[in-house]
Amino acid sequence: MTTGLVSPKRCADSHGDRHNDGLKLHDLSLATRSGVRGVKASEWLIAQSLHQELKTHELQPPELQPNTLVELPGSRLLMALSTREFWLLEPETEAQASPIPSGHCAPGVWPLYNQNSHAWLVLSGEPRAEMMAKLCGVDLRIEAFPVGTVAQTQMALASVVIAHHLWRDEAVFSLFVDQSLADFAWEALQDAMEEFNSVQ
Amino acid sequence: MTPPRLEHPFGQLIDRDAPVTFEFEGETVQGYEGDNVASALIGQGRWLISRSFKYHRPRGPLSLAGHDANTLIQTPTAANRLAEDLPALEQGAVSGQNYWGSLKTDYYAVLDRLGRFMPVGFYYRAFFKPRGVWRFWEKVIRNAAGLGVANLEVAPRYTDKQYLFCDVAIIGAGPAGLNAALTAAAGGAEVLLIDEQVRLGGALTYHRFTLEDDIRAQTLEALSNAVANHDKIRVLTDATCNAWFSDHYLPVFQGDRLYKVRATTCVLATGSSEQPVVFRNNDLPGVILCSALERLLMHHGVCPGGSAVILAGNDNAYLTAITATEAGLPIAAVVDLRPAPDDPTLIAALNERSIALYPNATVYEAHSDKSGLQLGAVTIHSIKSQGHVDAPILRVECQLLAMSAGYMPAYQLACHGGAKLAYHDDKSEFTLTQLPAGMLIAGSVNSVHNFNAVCADGRNAGRGALRALSLQTDSDETVYCEDKVNHPWPIFKHPKGREFVDFDEDLQIKDIINSARLGYRDIQLVKRYSTVGMGPSQGRHSALTTARLIANATERTVTETGVTTARPPVKPESLGVLAGRRFHPIRKTPMDERHRSLGAHMIPAGSWRRPAFYGEPQNRAACIAAEAQAVRTGVGMIDVSTLGGIELRGPDAAEFMNRVYTYGFLKQPVGKTRYAVLTNEQGVIIDDGVAARLADDHFYVTATTTGAAQVYSEMLRWNAQWRLDLDIAQVTSAFSAINVAGPFSRDVLEQAGCDIDLSAQGFPYLACREGLVAGIPARLMRVGFVGELGFELHVPSLLAQSLWDRLMSAGEPFNIKPFGVEAQRLLRLEKGHIIIGQDTDGMSHPGEIGLTWAINRKKPFFVGRRSVDILMSQPLKRQLVGFTLSPAAPKPEEGHLVLRDGDIVGTVTSCEYSPTLDKIIGLAYVHPADTQPGSQVTIRTAQGVCVQAPIATLPFYDPDTTRQQL
Amino acid sequence: MKIMHCPLNGPRNISEFAYGGQVEVMPDPHQCSDKDWASYVFYEKNAIGVVKEWWQHSPSSYWFIAERHNASDDILRTYDPSELFSERVDFTTGENEP
Incomplete structure (x- = not known):
């Protein structure tokens, strides 16, 4: 039996396999993500094995400011949306059909349902900030929005979390949109990308 | 040729x-x-x-x-x-x-x-x-x-919008704008330079600033090359900045795209509009502004045929005459409104070129040629006093008249930002004052006209922008400009009229003066009465003359009179570009594709799209009836993923529930659900849902499809004040839900495989459980919205489509039938269940809709408690009740009026034909005296036909409510 | 378009925010008169000056307080609500305990 997990992004990729130097949109909705929230979430994270791993790699524990993210060993990312909400992103790990979390991780630390609540799209390519300027009012140019920063904003009138990070040795934008809007976001992005991908 | x-x-x-x-x-x-x-x-x-x-x-x-x-x-x-x-x-x-x-x-x-x-x-x-x-x-x-x-x-064009970010936005790429751009960029700022023309340079591309035209071309080339090659300057030409909005948000139209420019600071180098002289027939084709003639010659190489007369209110017009002569255009006369030019060398320059000069004179009337469609001659009179002339000096045959009475700063963008215009009598011109923070102006919009001064003013604006950005810069240059470019009264009333003040609206001098005579002294009223300045040119050529005329007619100063408010847009704009791409975020449930392949007729529900029913629209009634029938006698399932979901977790979760919802929740047992009603602080019912207690410190509450976002938002705000120890999570999208309803619903779940005891004893009505259904982790609730045995299954959204598929196959032996929103509405109406927002409005309190049982008045507080108390202590004004009608009666629609002695006492909120009961059933607000079963109320249906409807006991179907408790 | 400074997300277009009304102190619902309660629920002073307002950054659902001059529309300061509401609030009247 398969996992039974189905990505909320159903619509076809209008660019198909067209190769170009422009932009590419990937659906990572079936990759693993999790998260915690609560007054003790930050302390709890540090107390977790994450901390140990970071030590092993001679890295400092994540002192995450809201709306930033850090790379962790094993192609993972830790993203802070506030001082009390953290998302763990594992782009290279396929999601499993796991039980619904029940109860807290520790007093004052609650698991998030972000695996299911948000679709995860990844936008790669050089003119990504310029293209996103057609959909989003936040300045996403590298000077204003360097790798390691996060913006909670709107894209084509829909709420979105945009994270700027490295993925497969390339700086990309991860876009987290409400899963019910995955198709809408995908189509709006594809349309906005068109002019950057036109084959000369 | x-x-x-x-x-x-x-x-x-x-x-x-x-x-x-x-x-x-x-x-x-x-x-x-x-x-x-x-x-x-x-x-x-x-x-x-x-x-x-x-x-x-x-x-x-x-x-x-x-x-x-x-x-x-x-x-x-x-x-x-x-x-x-x-x-x-x-x-x-x-x-x-x-x-x-x-x-x-x-x-x-x-x-x-x-x-x-x-x-x-x-x-x-x-x-x-x-x-x-x-x-x-x-x-x-x-x-x-x-x-x-x-x-x-015409097929709509593809139009879109894009944000552009910069440190300094400079509007206008004339000598001032170019200098400002270079200074700002040299100081380290990122510059966006915007100009309406296709080429950089503004007036430098056509206007000679001096007698010897040596500076213009050199400066133009040097500045535009420097700008084009500067990597900190981005240039948008053929682009119109149509407004200034708060915090330097500038809509810039270029072709089919609207740029939404966000700048930290902005420099307006928008120049000025040359002003016409107001005389009889000044609107004849062939009467143009001096700058228009310069553009024709310099931009397009067009030398109009025949000969020309220049009507000068300033020295610039002389320069136009010189340029025209160089182009080979014969100048029949230069007519100067002033006794002499400010620069005496200009007289010699005309003499050298054998151009006749008529000082202290004006063109008093223009005459058309034989066709009546074009200028043929002008009559020149000497000026006796302000606006008055002596007998004619001569009549000159000419095909072109170029005039310049002065300039009006292109004030629109500055005024959008709250800047004011003040009139300076010594120079007879309006200047801009009270600019908003972070806005600088340079060049002729800043009333600086002399070439060197304009360039210096531009550089100063660049420096000002750098200072606004906290970047280093040197000190300002002194800008000195004594040039008088405006004639104080280039207005000559003629007994036969047709001296146009506003060309767009065909307004003559008398029209403006008459407005004042009729009592419209305020310039804003003059505009509204006479329509002056309302046309596409928005007062560019009429505001100055109108202000002078009204000031004169009302014996006030021109500053006191002022000009009308400038509002966006500066130039007419295309609605298509303004609209851009149309973003309509439509939400889909994970089962969306399944609904379509089953032939669902989809309808909007809030921002969602949901199946109304499955089948062809022409079979609507039959489809709905069959779906309802399946739920009543077999089994059906409906996608209820659009229901809001909110999780309250933490030691204070129950306390929070107790404060937000009307019912008591402290003692709600784990594994049970309760109906949860929400009132706002005014005591009005705003939402409802089902609260499932999953653990002592864990509630999962549903909310209505359209209310979910607001409920969540308000909960966050209350707890920002109360500081209770809990986490509030919006989980609407994390969970998707399917309601399996009907006598065989238990069998379907058993068939699908379920690790929960589904028996009536093990999982009674209103209980909630967590477990695996068809191998998928789920939260189950026994709810009775449609009035049959039923299970609402809430599962992680990524698994929802799989759950749908597995339930559909498990239900096959029981002929399971998916049902849509329409059947659900009918089924719930048969049960007399209300829908918040449909059966309630912005005034409905719990007493009006029979929800007093859901109010716990023993607890110390809930939101809206005090208002509910006050409202319920007053006599009821209306009450929601059920009514029935025979199937043959005219069917009332939602919104139809309930009348009592001819007065409106309420409305119908829901009404359907029930195939199960073979009756029309409905809910309506009626007078409190008419609520007893057996009372009759009058409902006015379509075309004013009134029907008498008897009040019924609710629910219409299964009055003892046994079926949902099986 | 105006820019508002969100204490969590920084400067953003005003279109990302939702207005939540003035910050009002709720009178004791058990002790106050009907008139005081109605005044709390329905009336705002609407006087010219600096007002404290609730604003929410919609994409992050984050509520904060803004101090704004309602004539000039200048936003003077924005801050987390914990600055105003630092203590747990309880409703007990000593009577009708559940």
């Missing part, structure tokens, strides 16, 4: 090797690439382009800068385009506008002779008497009114 044009340095914008052709009014017009429709027409000696708005007078270009309405034309795809803004390239057949017959012979032109019967305010005052006469006139007026024709066959 291609039309002849002037050689270099004239005709900078055209490509003489690329002739283009288009049609105007059925005649072929030839021009060159780089021409616009207006320049190509004039290049062929054609001045007449359109007819005026009111009197249908022949009109031609005035400003050639896109600043007047004289050149509004019709293209195959659009109406009301300005001829000078339309490239001659790629035009099909264009034509003039606002005529009946032909542009040359317009039958409506008779209105010009009837003008004296149509004073300003004519439309307001005529046509009211006798009563009913408007119905006759309306048709006539509507036929004559309006400009151009909208082509509805």
Whole structure:
């Protein structure tokens, strides 16, 4: 039996396999993500094995400011949306059909349902900030929005979390949109990308 | 044969090797690439382009800068385009506008002779008497009114918008803007330079600033090269900044894209609008502004035929005369409104070129040629006193009159930001004051006209921008400009009138003065009464004259009189570009694709799309009835993923529930659900849902599809104040839900495989459980919204489609039938269950809708408690009840009125034909005296037909509520 | 378009925010008169000056307080609500305990 997990992004990729130097949109909705929230979430994270791993790699524990993210060993990312909400992103790990979390991780630390609540799209390519300027009012140019920063904003009138990070040795934008809007976001992005991908 | 044009340095914008052709009014017009429709027409000696708005007078270009309405034309795809803004390239057949017959012979032109019967305010005052006469006139007026024709066959263009971010936005790339850009960029700022023209340079591209035209070309080349090669300057040409909004948010239109520019600071180097002289027939085609003549010569290499007269209110007009002479255009006379030019060397310059000068004189009247459509001669009078003339000096035959009475700063953008205009009597000009923070102005918009001063002023603005950005810069240069460029009174009233103040609206001097005489002293009222400044040029050429005329007529200063408020947009804009791409975020549930493949008829529900029913729309009633039947007698399932979901987790979760919802929740047992009603602080019911207690410190609450976002938001706000120890999570999208309902629903779940005891004892009505259904982790609730045995299954959204598929196959032996929103609404109505927002409105309190049982008045507080107490202590004004009608009766619709003794006492909120009961059933607000079963109420249905409906006991179906508890 | 400074997300277009009304102190619902309660629920002073307002950054659902001059529309300061509401609030009247 398969996992039974189905990505909320159903619509076809209008660019198909067209190769170009422009932009590419990937659906990572079936990759693993999790998260915690609560007054003790930050302390709890540090107390977790994450901390140990970071030590092993001679890295400092994540002192995450809201709306930033850090790379962790094993192609993972830790993203802070506030001082009390953290998302763990594992782009290279396929999601499993796991039980619904029940109860807290520790007093004052609650698991998030972000695996299911948000679709995860990844936008790669050089003119990504310029293209996103057609959909989003936040300045996403590298000077204003360097790798390691996060913006909670709107894209084509829909709420979105945009994270700027490295993925497969390339700086990309991860876009987290409400899963019910995955198709809408995908189509709006594809349309906005068109002019950057036109084959000369 | 291609039309002849002037050689270099004239005709900078055209490509003489690329002739283009288009049609105007059925005649072929030839021009060159780089021409616009207006320049190509004039290049062929054609001045007449359109007819005026009111009197249908022949009109031609005035400003050639896109600043007047004289050149509004019709293209195959659009109406009301300005001829000078339309490239001659790629035009099909264009034509003039606002005529009946032909542009040359317009039958409506008779209105010009009837003008004296149509004073300003004519439309307001005529046509009211006798009563009913408007119905006759309306048709006539509507036929004559309006400009151009909208082509509805045109496919919409792809238009879109894009944000642009910069440190400094500079609007206007003339000498001031270019200098400002270079200074700011040199200081480390990121600059965006925006200009309406296709080429950088502004006035540098056409206007000689000095007698020896040596600075202009050199400066232009040096500055534009430096700007083009600077990597900190981005240039947008052929782009219009149409407004200034708070915090330097600038909409810039370029082609089919609207740039939403966000700058940290901005420099307006928008220049100024040259002003016409107001004299009789100053609107004849061939009467243009000096800058328009310069543009024709320098940009397009067009040397108009015949000879020209220059009417000067300042020294700049002399320079125009010199340029025209160099182009080979014979100047018959320079007429100066002043006793002498400020720069005495200009007199010698005219003498050298044998140009006659008439100082202290004006053109008092222009005359048309034999065709009546174009300038043929002017009469020159000497000036006796302000606005008054002596006997004529002479009449000069000429085909062109170029005039300059002065300049009005292009104040619009500054005024959008709250800047004010003050009039300086010594220079007779308006200047801008009280600029908003972070806005700088430079060049002629800042009333600086002298070439060196303009450049220095631009550099100073660049420095100012750097300071606003906290970047290093050197100190400002001294800007010194004594040039007087405005004549104080270039207005000459003629006994026969037709001295146009506003060309767009065909307003003459008397129209403005009459407005004041009729009591409209305030400039804003003058505008509304006379319509001055309301046309496409938005007062660019009329505001200054109007202010002077009204000041004079009301014996106030021009500053006191002022000008009307400038509001966006600066220039007319295309609605298509303004709309851009239309974003309609439509939410889909994970089962969306399944619904479609089952043939669902999808309808909007809030921002979601949901199946109304499954099947063809023409079989709507039968589909709904069959779906309802399946739920009543077999089993059905419905996608209820759109229900809101909120999780409350933490030690204070129960306390929080108790404060937010009306019912008591502290003692709610784990594994049970409770109906949860939400009132706002006004005591009005705003949402409802089911609260499942999953653990002592864990509630999962549903909310209505459309209320979910607001409920969540309000919960966050309450706890920002109360500081209770819990986490509030919006999980609407994390979980998706399916309701399996009907007598066989238990069997379907068992068939699918479920690790929960589903028996009536093990999992009773209103209980909740967590477990695996068909191998998928789920939260289950026994709910009774549709009134049958039923299970609501909430699962992680990524697994919802799989759950749907597995339930569909498990339900196959039981003929499971998916049902849509319509069947659900019918089924719940049969049970008398209300829908918040449909059966309630912005006034409904719990007492009105029979929800007093859901209010716990023993607890110390809930939101809206005090208001509910106050409302419930007052006599009820209306009450929601059920009614029935025979199937043959006219069926009331939602919103139909409930009457009592002829007065409206309520409305029908829900009404359906119930196939199960074979009755029309409904809910309605009625008078509290009529709520007893058996009472009759009057409902006014369609076409005013009244029906008597008996009040029924709720629920209509299964009154003992046994079926959902099985 | 105006820019508002969100204490969590920084400067953003005003279109990302939702207005939540003035910050009002709730009178004791058990002790106050009907008139005082109605005044709390329905009336705002609407006087010219600096007002404290609730604003929410919609994409992050984050509520904060803004101090704004309602004539000039200048936003003077924005801050987390914990600055105003630092203590746990409880409703007990001593009577009708559940």
